[in-house]
Amino acid sequence: MSTVTLVHPSRSDAPATVRPASLRRTFRFELVKLVAQWRIRLMLLVCLIVPGAFVAAVGQQSSLPADTVFGRQMALTGWAGPLVILAFVGTWALPLLTSLVSGDVFAVEDRLGTWRHLVVAVRSTRRIFAAKALSSLIVVLAMVACLAISATVGGLLGIGSHPLVGLDGHTLGVGDAAGRVTIAWLCVAVATLAYAAIGLLGSVTLGRSPIGLLLPALVALLLQVLALLPLPAAVRMALPSNAFVAWRGLFTSPAQMGPIWAGLAVSVAWAVVATALAHHHFVRRDFTDLTNDGSARRIIVGGLVPLAGLTVVTAVVLGGATPADGSGVTRAKLQDSLSTTFSHLYVLQTDELQRPTVTEVTMRTRSSCDKGGPNDQDSGPGNDWRCIVSWHTPGTAFVGQATFQLDVTADGRYVADGDGPKEVNGSFQVHTVDGDTPNPLWQFDGLVDLLTK
Amino acid sequence: MGSRAVRVRGIRKDFGNVIALDGVDIDVDAGSVHGLVGPNGAGKTTLLGMLLGLSFPDSGELEILGRTVGRDLAVPDGVAGFVDGPGLYPALTARKNLRSLATLRGYAASSVEDALGQVGLLEVADDPVGGFSLGMRQRLGLAAALLGDPRLLVLDEPANGLDPAGKRQVHRVIGSLAEAGVAVIISSHRMDDLAALCSDVTLLSAGRVVFSGPLGKLAAESGDLDYRLVSSDGARAREVAARTSGISIVSGPGMTGGALASDAALVVRGSVPAMDELISRIVGTGLAVRELSPVTPPLEAAFLALTGNTADAADAADAADAADADIIDATGERMR
Ligand SMILES: Nc1ncnc2c1ncn2[C@@H]1O[C@H](COP(=O)(O)OP(=O)(O)OP(=O)(O)O)[C@@H](O)[C@H]1O
Numbered sequence A: 001m002s003t004v005t006l007v008h009p010s011r012s013d014a015p016a017t018v019r020p021a022s023l024r025r026t027f028r029f030e031l032v033k034l035v036a037q038w039r040i041r042l043m044l045l046v047c048l049i050v051p052g053a054f055v056a057a058v059g060q061q062s063s064l065p066a067d068t069v070f071g072r073q074m075a076l077t078g079w080a081g082p083l084v085i086l087a088f089v090g091t092w093a094l095p096l097l098t099s100l101v102s103g104d105v106f107a108v109e110d111r112l113g114t115w116r117h118l119v120v121a122v123r124s125t126r127r128i129f130a131a132k133a134l135s136s137l138i139v140v141l142a143m144v145a146c147l148a149i150s151a152t153v154g155g156l157l158g159i160g161s162h163p164l165v166g167l168d169g170h171t172l173g174v175g176d177a178a179g180r181v182t183i184a185w186l187c188v189a190v191a192t193l194a195y196a197a198i199g200l201l202g203s204v205t206l207g208r209s210p211i212g213l214l215l216p217a218l219v220a221l222l223l224q225v226l227a228l229l230p231l232p233a234a235v236r237m238a239l240p241s242n243a244f245v246a247w248r249g250l251f252t253s254p255a256q257m258g259p260i261w262a263g264l265a266v267s268v269a270w271a272v273v274a275t276a277l278a279h280h281h282f283v284r285r286d287f288t289d290l291t292n293d294g295s296a297r298r299i300i301v302g303g304l305v306p307l308a309g310l311t312v313v314t315a316v317v318l319g320g321a322t323p324a325d326g327s328g329v330t331r332a333k334l335q336d337s338l339s340t341t342f343s344h345l346y347v348l349q350t351d352e353l354q355r356p357t358v359t360e361v362t363m364r365t366r367s368s369c370d371k372g373g374p375n376d377q378d379s380g381p382g383n384d385w386r387c388i389v390s391w392h393t394p395g396t397a398f399v400g401q402a403t404f405q406l407d408v409t410a411d412g413r414y415v416a417d418g419d420g421p422k423e424v425n426g427s428f429q430v431h432t433v434d435g436d437t438p439n440p441l442w443q444f445d446g447l448v449d450l451l452t453k
Numbered sequence B: 001m002g003s004r005a006v007r008v009r010g011i012r013k014d015f016g017n018v019i020a021l022d023g024v025d026i027d028v029d030a031g032s033v034h035g036l037v038g039p040n041g042a043g044k045t046t047l048l049g050m051l052l053g054l055s056f057p058d059s060g061e062l063e064i065l066g067r068t069v070g071r072d073l074a075v076p077d078g079v080a081g082f083v084d085g086p087g088l089y090p091a092l093t094a095r096k097n098l099r100s101l102a103t104l105r106g107y108a109a110s111s112v113e114d115a116l117g118q119v120g121l122l123e124v125a126d127d128p129v130g131g132f133s134l135g136m137r138q139r140l141g142l143a144a145a146l147l148g149d150p151r152l153l154v155l156d157e158p159a160n161g162l163d164p165a166g167k168r169q170v171h172r173v174i175g176s177l178a179e180a181g182v183a184v185i186i187s188s189h190r191m192d193d194l195a196a197l198c199s200d201v202t203l204l205s206a207g208r209v210v211f212s213g214p215l216g217k218l219a220a221e222s223g224d225l226d227y228r229l230v231s232s233d234g235a236r237a238r239e240v241a242a243r244t245s246g247i248s249i250v251s252g253p254g255m256t257g258g259a260l261a262s263d264a265a266l267v268v269r270g271s272v273p274a275m276d277e278l279i280s281r282i283v284g285t286g287l288a289v290r291e292l293s294p295v296t297p298p299l300e301a302a303f304l305a306l307t308g309n310t311a312d313a314a315d316a317a318d319a320a321d322a323a324d325a326d327i328i329d330a331t332g333e334r335m336r
């Protein structure tokens, strides 16, 4: 389509139709406006300082955030800090940060009454959309990078670079730990894209309304609530919140890649669909209408319903593609996971105590788990799992036994709490020649892959 | 006067069941300042927005700088301005606002300093716009419009919030641009704002053109004006007025409701010849005429008559516009 309809011939000295500003210049313009906001600067500063200070400070303390994965290792290795921060920001901070950046990037023009000015200056609504989406994305990713760098630097300076014990008890060397921490942050950066896109959608459809600004945080809250429910594993994996926890699978051997790939795919799908919806609404907008304040109907029909549809489709696809059924937490998987993790940690403990060498192979560890009483079905999450672990001691006929209470959460993570005997898992610390160190078997984290059979 | 900068023929624009513009014709020549006046909701912003490319008429012809415009966002190069207030970012300084705009559009960096100088904002150029007064923002908005050396300048109520000094400065800038050959189209909801500035005006009311042409012609459209007449004897002057044909008494001594009248003053209505007759008769009876002045300036009266507004509505508007010092001046008579 030509840009100008010649109803009758234009004069030869008539100027050409004004060309839209280039995407590069529009992007720069948007970035300048974003970074000029004191709120954005403050958030970047907070992201750069707070995680590092927190990680360094907690590493010096005796009470550690044991609720969070890797929290128990914060005083032992600097590589635990960035993972604790990662687990923490994934649930709250990142949706909120994206809210304040992406959720505002369109609404700010409504608040300032600058739409017409911007449209006249750029002369392409598509480029305005692209520039705004890109600039807010860059700022969100910069914040994620600041969080990661800060937490890592805080951990390495405050505690130092030491090996990290993975979620199946095997020890990761420093290089391996560093690599996996980096990949974990990259996974979460991709997951953040979904929330950033939801922010764009809210900002476009709801304008000045504060709900638009907070849409990513509200969606995150809703997903948090859903995550507490005993959902089938396929549905859980179809939610964009999964990608914020799936990275934990990197810290088992072999890595639990199913949930990670599912998380990345779902995040990208949400980011693409939400951005496309936002674009669809944006380019159809009437910029001469000053009363355009968005509507609840538009966000529900034009935003949330399509995304809910996407979730249903993904859940059906994942349900068909994976052998897992139900919650994904079964007795067999839990027993396998516990045996592996226990073996690794028992070997570690033996090393620390300088006892005769054992290996995972010679131990031939087996676990037997039971949930609730004899009348309860032995599957699904809950804090009433009780397991007995038994293993062989090399050169003797002796079969060791230890009891653990397991608190299994719906996302597949469990905390095993030692319940005796005292010399294996009953005491908080073990006495080594170098002094007392935390007993690796007293309490430890494990992870069940929800998507396997 | 050079070539034609804007040629609008029979354009119509509907928003749902609101007819914002209904068969509007306008011509603006290069080097002229054209006023667009109308009450709230008349369609001024809609029309100016079309000239900037923000929207597109449902029907009619729109030709800008010699080029027929066929869709929105496709106006020719050389058009600049703003509708509904200047678009400025409060977190940026005045200079940064203009610089980022100049970079966006690919204008020379030197144009920023020129524009700031023209509107007299060089001293505050490094202050954040968030702290600017409304008048400073309007001037900065004008500076932003000047960045690309426009050939057609579109300004929607640029005098809004300006004090008399600021208004004079803006008028000076606009005047010198017109001298340099720029076509300027400027809107206001008050006629007296534009009287000093424009060579031609178009009066819009409810989307229709009710007058278009030179200012001088508009004054003639005002019909019978109300005059305030102060004489040495109000009661006798009233008797004379009552006997003069073509003159009606609006208020006077002994009548209720005439705030402008007093023992010595009365308000009469009539054509210019009838007023001439009245004055000579009053003088003939031995009375002295101390003051004779139109109650409403002729242009304003014409505007009010043509747009169907009553003088009372204008009074209410004046009261609401108390911040505008010029209006106090114009009505100073009755304040005394
Ligand atoms: N985008 C829009 N959607 C719906 N109605 C609109 C839109 N733009 C303008 N209108 C309506 O069109 C009419 C003309 O509006 P416009 O803003 O052009 O008037 P105006 O002369 O600039 O008034 P004011 O002096 O108040 O600025 C009004 O009734 C307005 O409500």
Ligand SMILES: [Mg+2]
Pocket (backbone or CB within 6 Å): B044, B045, B046, B084, B156
């Ligand atoms: Mg208007």
